[in-house]
Amino acid sequence: MKRSRLLTRLWEFQNKFGFISDNAILEIAQKLRVSKIEIEGVISFYHFFHRKPTGKYIIYLNNSIISEFKNFETVKVAFEKETGCTFGIYSDNPLFSLFETSCIGLSDQESAALINFYPFTNLTPKRVKKIVNHLKIGKDLSEIADNPTSKIHYTPNEEKTIFFRDYILGNALQNLNKNTPEGVLETLFKTKLKGHGGAFFSTGLKWKYCKESTSEKKYIICNADEGEPGTFKDKSLINNLPGLIIEGMVIAAFITGAKKGIIYLRTEYNYLLEKLQNTIAEFKEKGFLGKQICGIKNFNFNIKIQLGAGAYVCGAETGLIESLEGNRGEPRIRKYFPTEFGYLGYSTVVNNVETFAKAARIIELGADHFSKIGTENSKGTKIISVSGDVAKPGIYEVEWGITLKELLLLSHATAPYFVQISGPSGECINQAEFNRKICEEDLLCGGSVMVFNRYRSIIQIIENFINFFNKESCGACTPCRAGNQILLEKIKKIKRGICTTKDLNDIKEWGKIIALGSRCGLGQTSSNTLIMALDKFKDYFDLKVMSCDINCNIEFDMEAAVFDYDNLIKETQY
Ligand code: SF4
Known part of the structure; x- marks a missing residue:
């Protein structure tokens, strides 16, 4: 084996x-x-492998911040009450086991859970009771599971829609036999296509490096391990346009000369596996995968699918490669790019779902079509998952360059106050910044916008994020492993009202140490939101510290301190 x-x-x-x-x-x-x-x-x-026996139904309840602000706690209590089990504890219950899990790509339909990887959305205690009763009497999971499809909202100008327009299988590929790998690459360069996985590295350059590599074998890997909390756009692409993603991979193979491709699908999207398998089969049937693709001599390429097993850090390209090789998915020390030393040591292209889909549309529609849309550096459109305090959560395909304010209006945001861009590893935005443009020149967005109104606790949001990083840190780098734990302790101090100015300064110092001493994006970005929030929501944090300082002053000047404290609370309560 x-x-x-x-x-x-x-x-x-x-x-x-x-x-x-x-x-x-x-x-x-x-x-x-x-x-x-x-x-x-x-x-x-990996979170989804168990060393102790579990019940027939393994229930994973999502504990992301969006779920926390919906009804995570009451749903959790309901699951425990109805099943007689406790979350996180292995028991001898033959039917049920309960675990919490991080974002499962259903932020627009929270609270949500996976039961044996079947999705259950918009949960309430009443629904939980019904679901558990159905399982107790042996109903088939496939019959009672929900359809997790996200609502797709188009850009205000539908003519500018690129992704969610009509799709005909093979439309992009049929032009390949009239073109050369160099010609196709040139088209990608013209559109300045960049990876949509978060790093925004030039896709044309990456594919060119792989093309020029002398590696004996080459691989094309599609990263379908979308784990950034609040992000569910790749899920929608797989669900609605699986063929477009595969066409993008075939184009990458045409350019680079790769013979094998792998789609690394997060297990949380297990319910999309069959759809992908069927699409691959259809491609083979129509001669768009296999041998002599499109009748082009020696153009042979096949794709297989590998399921992940629950680890956020496998979304990092070298963590994903390690995982595919059968190892712990710990990101590699950056010595070589995967195009130099990738999967099994061979030259490898790793791109995410959206990048492959976009490459296919570029070849289908032409570079000129793209150049008319977007901004100078960000051409075309972007798919954004919008969730939180909005009346219309879901998927938005918007032109690069749209302002955050316009997106908030489109999604009917209710009293937006704290907006998180690109998930916990991204950046938080305050009201003064709502006119910023979503594009490379201003505010880059990996694919998610989480909206929180002014009644949400900022410290609860940040605690949830740092908790997430603590759980997902693979532990290979000490600053990431220990530093995020220290940040969590500081947050607890803020919550308990015993935080000092020194603690806030310590947070900033620790943030620098973690970012500088960490090997991968998780550690390099985990403290971003917390540190930005200290400046962008300064009044909020000042209040926390000042109330503590006043408490400390009580020892010295009780009367004055109590007076100041009361006034302060009145003036600054949200
Ligand atoms: Fe692992 Fe964190 Fe180091 Fe990344 S930064 S390799 S997650 S310990």
Whole structure:
């Protein structure tokens, strides 16, 4: 057995027995000729593998901040009451096991849970009771699960829609036999296409590096491990336009000469697996995958799908490659780009779902069409997942350059006050910045906008984010592993009203240490929001510190301090 099959093999045991036993580990270790400890190490890295027996139904309840502000707590209590189990505790209950999990890509339909990876949305205690009763009497999960489709809202000018327009399978690919790899690459360069996974690196350059590589084999990997909390746009693309993504991968193969492609699909989107498989089969049938694609001599390319197993950091390209190779998904030390040393040591292109879909549309519609849309550096449109305090949550395809204010109006935001762009690793925006433009020249957006009104607790939002990073840190770098824990302790001090000015300064210093000493994007960005919020919502934090300072002053001048404290509270309460 090849090491790269390890995740698939572990899933087979997990799905069949509900957990991975000592015997299973021994069997795998012998087949791979590695130690049992090494297999244990891989299993312990991923949230969805269990070493202890679980019930027939494993329930994962999403604990993202959007869910917290909906009815996470009451839904959690309801699940415990109806099943008789406790979250996070393995029991001998044969039917149910309960776990919390981070964002499952359903922020527009919270509170949400996965039951054996079937989606259940808009949960309330009443619905939980009904669902659990159905499961107790043996109803089929596929019959009672929800349709998790997100509502798609178009750009104000529908003519400028690029992604969510009519799609005909093969439309982009049919032009390949009239073109050369160099010509197709040139078209991508003209549109300044950049990766939409967060780094915004030039896609044309990345594919060019792989094309020019002398690597014996080459791989095209589609990162469908969209784990940034608040983001669900890639899910919508897979659900609505799976063919467009595959066409993008085929184009990448045409340019680079790669023969194999892999879609790394997060297990949270397991319900989309069949759709992807069917699309791949249809491509093969129509001659757009397999041998002599589009009748082009020696143009052979195939795609397989690999399921992840629950680890945010596998969204980082080298973490994802490690995971595909059957290892813990720890991001590599940046020594080589994947185009130099990628999957199994070969030249590899890794791009996310949206990038491949956009590349396909560029080849289908032409560079000129794109050049007319967007801004100088950000051509075309962007898909954004909007959630939180808005009347119309869902997917928005907007022209690059739209202002945040326009997007907030489109989504019917209710009293927006604190807006989080690009998930917890992105940046927080205050009301004074609502006129900023979403584009490379101003405010880059990876794909999510979470809106919070002025009645939401800022410290609760930030605590949820730092908690998330703490849980998802792979632990390889000490500053990330320990630093985020320290930030969490500081946040708890702020919440308890015992934070001092020194604590806030410490937070900034720790933020720098974590960012500088961390290997991957998780550590490099985990303190961003907290540190930005200290400046952008200064009044809010000043109040927290000042009330503590006054409490401290009580010892010295009780009368004056109490007077000041009362006034302060009256003036600054939200
Ligand atoms: Fe792991 Fe954090 Fe280091 Fe990234 S920064 S490699 S998540 S410890």
